[in-house]
Amino acid sequence: MEESKFIEPMYHIEEISKSKPIFVQPLSDPPSVSEGKNIHLECRLEPMGDPTMRVEWFHNGRAVTVGSRFRTYYDFGFVALDIIHATSVDSGEYTARAVNHLVEQIQILEDAARRTKQVQEDITVMRAPHFSRALHNIETVEGTNVHLECRLQPVGDATMKVDWFCNGRPIKTGHRFRPAYEFDYVALDLLSVYPEDSGVYTCQATNQLGEAVTSCALRVMAKKDLIFDTQHPTGLEKIQYLEDASRYKKSDVIDESIHIKPRFITKPKSIDNVKEGHHVHFECKLEPVTDSNLKVEWFKNGQPVTIGHRFRPIHDFGYVALDIIDLIAEDSGVYTCRAVNQLGTDEVSCRLSCRETADIIRATQNEAGLEQIQVLEDRSKYHRTDALDEVTTQAPIFTTSLKNVEIKEGQRAHFECRLIPVSDATMKVEWYHNNKPLKSGSRFTETNNFGFVALDIMSCLPEDSGTYTCRAINALGEAVTSGVAVVHSKKSIYLESQHEGALPRLTQLEDSSRHQRHAVQDESVTQAPLFTNPMKDLRVAENQAAHFETRLIPVGDPKLKVEWLRNGVPIEASNRIT
Incomplete structure (x- = not known):
């Protein structure tokens, strides 16, 4: 049998706890139940944050074996024991024992024929609260x-x-x-x-x-539950104007040949000092209105305007308009509308000036729309009214069970099942991972909606592998279903090269044999070392490179040794110092 690799951590007593275990809420006698029912025993324990605390349960002096029928809990001071489908053999005296590095405390729960006794240290209270x-x-x-x-x-x-x-x-x-x-x-x-x-x-x-x-x-x-007033009055008037069908009704007329050259009755107005991102609208009136040969074109600085998402021209029964969406500074210029038919041509012009804004816009570009979004996203408007609680006459039952899941690390795990009754307001659904309550977090999403119960785990880790249990409880009983999740982990360390083409080049550069000096005949040196060019002081900003250089003679002395020191201490070689 292999030796356990677990090493008990060395705790500092002052960091763990300075108090002995105390049951601040004792065990209480549960009501008498018939065989097949569940029993729940609980109490409260302090100190809550002691990692050396150990809680044990005993039945008539013998340790309780944790299994499918006996489930123990100890979480942040909460101590509990659940007995599933109790039988007459389960009657007797139950004891909860808490032990830490200072002392142990015992809570004993006897059956109905005996009394509850509590063993704890006497604590002297010095003053009233x-x-x-x-x-x-x-x-x-x-x-x-x-x-x-x-x-x-x-x-x-x-x-x-x-x-x-x-x-x-x-x-x-x-x-x-x-x-x-x-x-x-x-x-x-x-x-x-x-x-x-x-x-x-x-x-x-x-x-x-x-x-x-x-x-x-x-x-x-209180806020208003329903807001009947418009949040954008100017937009509502524009919508009503555009939806007015009477503006677009055409009277039945006999096609007539038009003998009038085009003429603009009104001219578009120039627009100055518009911010980037806004919309502009040019419009004018044109006659004749029933000329099927009439052609309307828009120009910017003498060049035809490219029709697209941002440039939207309109020509309908004498009404001529141009809408420009999401302005940019390059849209500034002179815009010309030209009307042409078989008898002649006419044109009108206007000027647009767009003011350039900052590259990064942090403020909202549609304050009224932002307020409307905030109103729509206000969940308090959609809360349900209190309804009369219906009496439930059925214990919870899972009509479908959880299925096993096998995924790779980083993928999403999804568990789902069906539960009845669906309209029980007292129903409580709990999730457990390896018989421990599931921790709440951004990666875990629980769903319980009208009998549909689901659990989604985002970006799964190898630690998420294990057995997931869903337990439903109401006043009449409980139901349990379980599923197994297997998460295959990815490699933590890649030993293979990720760039095979560069590996031979790196090997060549790191080959020290290329830089070895050839053996030369030793020459006798008759001069002491002398720096002909001293180093200069440097002043650079943080994260910039610093370069020191100097000149030294004699040149061909193989016994000459050069060392670098910083504040009188030799400098150690590293990847930052070369």
Whole structure:
């Protein structure tokens, strides 16, 4: 049997924890259940961030074997044991034991015929709780996040209990309400607040010597659920004008031969000092309006305008226009509209001046459109109204199971299954990786929508391999389905050349034999070394190259040795110093 390669890390006691394990919330007797039901036991343990902490479970003095029916959890102070499909053999006394580098604490849960006993160290509380910093009143808008914070003394009281109330009623901890209490820091975060969240929030701290209370008022101003007014009045008028079908109705007339040469009734107006990126519009009136032989052309500085995405000409029943989209400085110049038929020609001109802007535009180019996008993306407008909870009479069942996935590193992994009942408001879906709760992050996306349950893992790593379990729980029971993910890793170190053509050239350049000196006959040197050209001082900027040079005689002395020093210390050879 091979020797284990795992080496226990050397912890510094002061960095780990300075307190012994304490169960701040003891185990409680679960209600009597019939065979086949599930049992959940939980308690709270401090200190939470101790890496040397170890939690063990015992049944009637014997260690509990973790398996498909017995599942243990220990995460940031939360200790729990789940017993799946309990039987009469599972009755008895359950013990949770916590051990760290200082001491151990034991929590014992006996069956209904016995009592609950707790073994812990006596802690002396020196004073009653008091808030060194009180809560402050807050006024905000619907949909924003609210943070309530205060400071509490004393700090090391294990019997301290902190409760939050809204208008005198306890706050239910959930996704939107997140309380925090660590050291002397007490806080409550409210996510995406609603007008119904307004009220007086109270934080109550209690220990063996007394209690302390601090309160604040929260006011949430509601937004309109539906916005009926236009967010772009000028654009609405233009749209109504363009959609007016009466402007485009043609009267039935008999084709007549036109004996009038073209003539512009109105001229386009010149436009000056327009910023880059804006749109411009030239328009004029032309007669005759019913000449099928009439031809209209646009010119810029005497050259025909190239019709495309940015240049859009219009000629409809005497209405002549040119729209230029997303102006640039090169669009400046004199624009000419020329009308030609069989009897003659006519033309009008106007000037366009476009002001060049910075190369990088950081500000929005359509403020009204940006506001409209922000309104459309405001999720608070689409929240569902509270509906009457329906009574669920069915335990969760997975109609389809998770499938195994085998992918390469960097690809996306997708697990999905189907779950009933689909309209159970109390249904809770949890994901586990190798029997541990799945960590939340940007790479993990969970979906639970009307019976469709899915998990997407983006840019998979070899560490993501393992068994993924989906557990659905409601008041009547639970269901579990699992799937295996296999992620094949890529090479970490490439030993082959990535540029085969350059490898022979590098080998030739690194061949030191090419630079060896030929043996010459030793000559007797009768002169001491002398620098004929001293080095010069240099002053360069950071990251620039520095070059020092000098001249030395005698030239042909094979015993001459040259050394470089910096501040009196020899310089070591490296890739930066040559």
